[in-house]
Amino acid sequence: MTDPCLAHDRADERPLVLVTVGTDYHRFDRLIDWIDDYAGQRPDVRVLVQHGASRAPTVAEGVDFFDGDRLRAEMARAAVVVTHGGPASITEARAARRLPLVVARDPELGEHVDGHQQRFVSRLDGVGLVRNCADAHELAVTVDKALAQPGEFILEGTGHSAQERVALQAGHLIDLLMTPGTGGADRPLPPPVPDGPAQAWPDVTVVVPTRDRPDLLRSTLRSIATQDYPGTVLTLVVYDGTPPDHSLTQLAGDRPVRVLRNSLTSGLAGARNSGILAARTDLVAFCDDDDTWLPHKLRRQVEVMRAEPKTEAVCCGITVAYGETEAPRVLDRTAITFADLLRSRLTELHPSTFLIRRDALVHGCGAVDEEIPGSYGEDYELLLRLARRGPVRNVPDPGVRVLWHRRSHFSGRWQTISTALRWLLTKYPEFRLVPAGYARLSGQIAFAEAAAGRRTAALEWTMAALRHRGGEPRAYLALAVACGLPAETVLNALHKHGRGV
Incomplete structure (x- = not known):
């Protein structure tokens, strides 16, 4: 079927003039008004607006969102590209060899959370990477100039200079860090859906990694089998170590269970990936054994x-069970951003709560x-990558009972924990721009080093945590352990309240 907009292109x-306001949930009606006025004065020019959450234009043509390929195609076709001050939109325009005309969002008008777009665009304008348009008249004059003198607004070559790469990368990072988490009032979850026919609900594959814990695995499989989900649920039990008893597959009733060996790297990561590769459904969920x-x-x-086709991952709350105590851990937010996850691990978003589009894992992040x-x-680390692409949605109710116990595969593996956390700091240098997040990870490393008996390393990481955040509690717990308090005593006290280091 022919896209009507593309058919229009051939006839027009x-x-x-292409205008894009990006995907931010803040409205940018001011730019829509400016460009509508321009379109009304210039019927000899076709104006196409990607308006996102803003109101649709009344004079210019309007589309709410483009996919990536369509956006790039329209930019390559356009004589002039106008964008908001988002680094991604600016980068796409320059990649299409168009010098973008940029209108920065104004936080005082409710168009963004703060003034970082204004500062970013001003810097780029100062070095000639964009044309900053501060009002409707300046925008109209600059668009007319770009149409009359295209040589000044078509970029030479396709590569980015070192200066441009640094500026745009900094802009992307600032945009990610300054985007706040949105509360339930900002992004309400869709209402419950009536049952309807089972085929109306997508099939789901549940990946259950396991290693020599058949008694616990039985309880896990029963809980999956008794879901009130109307659609088909397929479970893949992926094992390291001793193969589980295949009679476990009978526990799921009419919900099929398949057992397969982890064919990739030994451990949780390889087991999850073995399940992801073997899955044939659009949705994949994780549940630990x-x-x-x-x-x-x-x-x-x-x-x-079902209600949000662009959402790639959904989590939910948990109840932590430790010994005789149970403690609910639930976030009251329904959307979690990359910046949120840099500041806090948000342990409520446990892997056993993950529901993810398989395409995001195979072809996306x-x-x-x-x-x-x-x-x-x-x-x-997977949550960080998913949140970089778009907010992770969260159902603010307990949906999983998480068991904390001494048979955890990471119990007492302090050197592995320290090494993995240091690896994370290296892979994500963004933590250094978020004092609370860097202090948290440094404090966790300090605690692990102290528990492993490496007192000098523990003190070094303790000081690193306190330099970034003077009140970081993990740093003081690490000091206590380095001074002789048993790490198990600290952990037992935290676990009884559903908390960890």
Whole structure:
């Protein structure tokens, strides 16, 4: 079927002015008004606006969102490209060899969270990477000039200079760090969906990594089998070590279970990836072999995925079970950003709560990273990559019972934990720009080093944590352990309240 806009392109020989406001959830109606006024004065020019969350134009043509390929094609076709001050939009325009005309969002008008776009655009304008347009008249005059003198607005070559790469990378980072988490009031979850026919609900594959814990695995499989989800649920049990008893596959009733060996790197990361590669469904969920799902968990998450085709990952709250105590851990937010995850691990977003579009793992941000030492923190690192692409959605209710116990595969593996956390700091230098996040990881490393008996390293990382955040509690816990307090005593006290280091 022919795209009507593309068919229009072939019939319309007027020069194209493309305007894009990006995907930010803040409205940018001011730019829409300016460009509508321009379109009304210049019927000899075709004006196409990607308006996102803003109001649709009334004079110019309007499209809410473009996919990446369509956006690049329109930019290459356009005589002039106008963007908001987002680094991604500016980068795309320059990659299409168009000098972007940029209108920065103004936080005082509710168009963004702060003034970083204004500062960023001013710097780029100062070195000739964009044309900054501060008002409607300046924008109209600059568009007219670009149409009359295209040689000044078509860039030579396709590569970026070193100066341009540094400026645009800094802009991308600032945009990521300054985008706040959105509360439930800003982005309400979709309402529950009536049952309808089972075929209306997408098939889901649940990947369950396991290693020599058949009794716990039985409880996990029963909890998956008893989900109130109307659609098909397929479970892949991926094992390291001794193959599990295949009679476990009978526990799932009419929900099929398949057992396969981890064919990739030994450990959690390789096991999860073996399951992802073997899955043939659009949606993939994780559940560890010592956790159990509450009956409504999967249904409520899939409701979000059905209502929001662009959402790639959905999590939910947990209840932490430790000994005789149980403690709920639930975030009251429904959207989590990259910046949120740099500031805090948000342990409520446990891997056993993950529901992810398989395409995002295979063709998007990539699967679980198997280079992480010992696979420690592989779930957190995957969340960081997913959140870089778009907010991770969260159902603010407990959906998983997470068991903390001495049979955890990371219990007492302090050197592995320290090495993995240092690897994470190296892979994500952004932590150095977020004092709370850097202090948290440094404090965790200090605690692990102290528990491993490496007192000098523990003190070095303790000081690093305190330099970034004077009140970092993990640093003081690490000092206590370095001075002789048993690490197990600290952990037992924290676990009884559903907390960890």
